[in-house]
Amino acid sequence: MEIKSNKINGANAQIEATISIDEVNANIEKIAKQLSKTANVQGFRKGKVPVAIIKKQYGEKLVEDAEAEALREVLAKGLEELSIDNASLIGEPTISKFDKSDDKIEVAIKVAMRPQIDLADVKSLVPDFKKPEVTDKEVEERIKEIAENQAPLVDIKRNRKMKEGDTAVIDFEGFIGGEAFEGGAAENFELKLGSGQFIPGFEDQLIGVKRDEEVTINVTFPENYGSDTLAGKDAEFKVKVNGVKVKDDVVIDDELAKKLLPGEEDATLDKLKEEVKKALEQEKLTKLYNEELKPKLLEILVEKIDFDLPEFVVDQEIDMAVNKKASQMSEDEIKELRENPEKLEELRESFRDDAMKSVKATFIIDALAQELGVKVEEQEVMQTIYFEAMQTGQDPQKAYEHYKDAGYLPAIQMSMVEDKVLTTLLNEKVEA
The missing domain is CATH 3.10.50.40 (Chitinase A; domain 3)
Structure with missing residues (x-):
């Protein structure tokens, strides 16, 4: 068995090999002997089936299993040569070449690894911003609004x-x-x-x-x-x-504060103003995060953090974009794509940049989540869906089941992880 291993970059590698037919035949012999000890064949006692009978009965299946075992050996030796452990692999290895002749099989296997991402300078990439300020007038207007709602x-x-x-x-x-x-x-x-x-x-x-x-x-x-x-x-x-x-007319005084701050001992209007000011500051900060800073920060992270991407993950992202586009096309347009491979490839390439950015963002967020200890459990996802459903007057349980049946829960969970990661980085900037 001749093996040639090549690490293309930090996330992709290719293993090429030439497998002799003798090696495949040896595997057939070995598998047939193992089967002869366990197979149930009419007319023979279990464990006493002749190897020749096993070969005749299982025929092509034995050949397929023997070739598969040879491929596994190629993969194992190739990974060993490249010093790649199974834990760092992403997805299933892809057989990009399988040319079989009378005396040999020439194969090529592509593997993808989890990229190594340097996060040492990530905090320096968080954009500078000022914490929003709240005026006394805004506090007074909010208290008046609350009081009127209570009246x-x-x-x-x-x-x-x-x-x-x-x-x-x-x-x-x-x-x-x-x-x-x-x-x-x-x-x-x-x-x-x-x-x-x-x-x-x-x-x-x-x-x-x-x-x-x-x-x-x-x-x-x-x-x-x-x-x-x-x-x-x-x-x-x-x-x-x-x-x-x-x-009804309302009086804004300490008595109102006691009603609005039931858990506070010695609640006063000044204390109420302090609490309302904190709430308004948080509202403004959340709005600034969501509408401006989080999208900007993610864009900066994708632009500034450089690493290799697994090709098959990018291809999967492109496939999803192409399928989405196809769902909006007419039958004639789809027919044209099927009959014109060059046009299909052109369409695929038009999505490559966005696909690469999306995949890159996913890996960055995943790495940061591990670095920062950010997690989102399934219970938290459920609570979020329930809350949003109740806000819009939907049945919470039905909404959750709909997302679950449609397979959306992982995407929702990932979105929540992304939100938490970006919020954590921005909060650290505020506190610094």
């Missing part, structure tokens, strides 16, 4: 025209083509004008209406409305205004 609704004393921000207490019934439709009626429903809770145009037509007045409101259900029987339909609503409510 109870009260009926207005004088019968004035309604304006945006008022809460209308209404009876209504909806009709399409003169006929009432299911779910289109309610009594004493409290609707805050300007909230966008109802169909577009409904709330606008209540502005200027007074208590005890009756009006007819004409609207059109959106084309993407949840109900197929209502989507895109013109509707008429008979509406009676039973009352108008506004938020």
Whole structure:
């Protein structure tokens, strides 16, 4: 067996070998002898089956197993020559050449290794930024907003025209083509004008209406409305205004602070301001991270950290991009790609740069997660999906099962790891 091993770069290697047919035949003999001790063949006792019978019965399968064993030997010796251990391999080795003749088999095996990434200077790559500041005015406005949200609704004393921000207490019934439709009626429903809770145009037509007045409101259900029987339909609503409510006046003082800080001993307005300021600072910092710094940091890491990429991983990323593009193509366009290999290769190459950046980012985040001790357990992924589902009014369990069945959980988990890694690096910059 002649073996020639070549380390192409830090992430890819190729092992070439010439296997003689004598070696394959020797493997056939060895495998057949082993089978003769365990095989069940009619007319022979177990363990007493002649080798010649085994060869006749298993024929081509013996040859395939013998060749596979020879390939395994080529791989093992090649990796030993290259000083590559199995733990550093990524994916399955790829047989790129298998030329069989009467007296030999010429093979080439490609292997990919986990790239070695130098993270020594990674903290110096984190961009400089200033921690967002919060003004006293912003704190006061937020406390006022919280206080107003906490305040109870009260009926207005004088019968004035309604304006945006008022809460209308209404009876209504909806009709399409003169006929009432299911779910289109309610009594004493409290609707805050300007909230966008109802169909577009409904709330606008209540502005200027007074208590005890009756009006007819004409609207059109959106084309993407949840109900197929209502989507895109013109509707008429008979509406009676039973009352108008506004938020009661609130006093911003220590008593309010005690209500809003129930776990705090000796809660005061000054303490409330401190807590609100901290919350606003965190909100601003999170917004800065998500909208500007995290994308910028990841781009810098991909640009500045240099290492070799496993070819097959990049090819897989390109395959996914091509498949996604193909799903948006017409049958004629797909046919043209099938009949024109050069055009298909051109399409594949158009995705290479983005694929390489994506793969590089994945390896960098993975290496940083290990370096920083960042982990995201499946329970955390589940909690995140549950929370987002509840925020959008979905069934949390069904949402989780949907993502799981579709195979999205690993991608969600990786996205969460990426978010944690970038946040950790940015937080260290803030604290430095």
